[in-house]
Amino acid sequence: MQAELEKLLILQDRDQKIRQIGLEIKTLPQQRKNLEAQLAATAASLESLKQRARQLEVDRKRLELDVGTRQSSISRLKTQHYETRKNDEFQAMGHEIERYEKEIVQLEDQELELMEQADKLRAEISTAEKRTI
Template identity: 45%
Template sequence: MHPAIPKLLQLQERDQRIRQLQKDLKDVPNQQTRAKMQLAGDQAAVEAASQHVKEVEVKIKSIQLDVQTRQTTIKRLQDQQFETRKNDEFTALGHEIKRYQEDVTKLEDGEIEQMELLEGSKAKLKEAQAKLGETQKRVNEELKILEERAETIKKRLEELNAERKELSAPIEEDTLDLYTRIFHKKGDAAVVPMENAQCGGCHMKVVVGVIQSLKQSESLTHCESCGRILYMVE
């Protein structure tokens, strides 16, 4: 085995862990977004329930205003009826008063219905707010865990990068540059074993000349198919 292979394998193990942790760290914001999205449905339910409460309250106020207007009219008609001396006018005013009184009764019945509806709407709003509160609490816990995880990953990355720097120091510059280029290009491994005359990276058959080169161990040997650095499992 070429003397640089054990050093490169140690370095590659750190690089693979660094790459995975970088991937995990990059995914944290996506996980935070997904966690926050859990609130969307509950927030929409609270907004809808709150809007319904407001609409019912507006209807109640409108009814109350209509009742007040009709009661004012009734009072004015009653004053006119009290002042009139004519029987037919007295009777006509009485019919008008009765009609407005019937309107008031209907409006007040409608107000009672709306008050009952308002009570139910407020109960639904309270229920929706409670559910949102529970979801918010759960999401806050998830976000806290994700934040702590991100900090842990960052700390571990600092440690691994320090280890990588130490491991790469004794490797010749040309060899290190070659390894680094292959590792970044392939995205998984730059140094792979040859087993059963196959490349451990691309799994293609290795030619006899490559096998002989590996046995001699005089220089780094590459897979002719994928370009990865090969070593023989001893």
């Protein structure tokens, strides 16, 4: 009788394991779908971050070109500034040079802000890339 009870307990334990494994098998497809959805969302988020980084770089380069344009204008105006003989033209060019210099300072400040944003974004991209691996 004791041997039969031991066999029944072993059988019961194995049946429970079989049921547990069967349940796991049934839930695996849903778990896989969930994981694939998470991966797709993370990949989309990563791509969005990369696109934002590219846009920041484009904006920064545009600002850089604007600064260069204004510096060229300042050089041209300084040359004309010293060639003019009329006092009102001389003063107007001086004001124009000052205006361009102020614009350059503002553009360079904007450029620095974009660089800071780009640095933060690179850190976010690095973190997101680690999550997708």
